[in-house]
Amino acid sequence: MRNSLLSIFLIIGMMSWNSCYYDSKEALLEDAGGCDTSAVSFSNEINPVIVSKCNSCHGGASPSAGISTEGYTNIQTLVNNGKLWGSVNHLSGYSAMPQGGSKLESCYLQKLNAWITAGAPNN
Ligand code: HEC
Incomplete structure (x- = not known):
């Protein structure tokens, strides 16, 4: 006892x-794996990864699949129709992106989620 x-x-x-x-x-x-998702900036955190991982195919005059990921306005369109989130998270019903490459880092995806949840500001 x-x-x-x-x-x-x-x-x-x-x-x-x-x-x-x-x-x-x-x-x-x-x-949280040291991942800071507060006050995520489009120009400093979201866009640079898209420039280096996406724009080689989705940039210029004739982007792959007719989808441009160049610049805020094009990215905003892909946020609004759900294709950005669906493709980089490899959700069913979307083509997995970046095509032929490995999935984006989990911290980046957490930041992307926080930025989209904040209304995808052009900050
Ligand atoms: C090596 C070239 C290549 C790279 C790099 C690439 N894509 Fe793509 N992407 C394609 C091609 C080709 C298609 C159309 C064929 C398909 O859907 O598989 C496509 C389709 C898409 C679509 C439409 C998906 C759908 O289901 O409608 C989106 C959104 C997209 N890409 C976003 C991105 C993003 C964001 C990145 C960077 C993280 C990226 N892509 C990197 C070649 C690429």
Whole structure:
């Protein structure tokens, strides 16, 4: 009896120690993999990856599939019709992008989600 009471206290103690630990700001940031999704900027964070991973096919005068990913207005169109999110997340019903390349980094996809949720501002 005394031993089981002791273990219960030990378990409760460990649980509350853990919750304190995870409440700290550093731990929460670590949990998110160090991915900062606050105040995501189109020009500094969203567009540069599209320029390097998409515009080689979807830029210029005759972009692949007639879809241009060059510049805010074209990207905004793809946000609004759901094709940007669907293709880079490899959702069913969309062609997986970037074609022939590996899926974009998970932190980038989290930032993209936050930016789209914020109304895809031209910031
Ligand atoms: C190597 C060339 C290439 C690259 C790089 C590429 N695409 Fe594509 N993309 C294509 C081709 C070809 C199609 C049309 C054929 C298809 O749907 O598979 C297409 C189709 C699409 C579509 C239409 C999908 C649909 O289901 O209607 C979107 C949106 C798109 N690409 C976005 C992107 C984005 C965003 C990137 C960068 C992350 C990217 N693509 C990178 C060649 C490319």
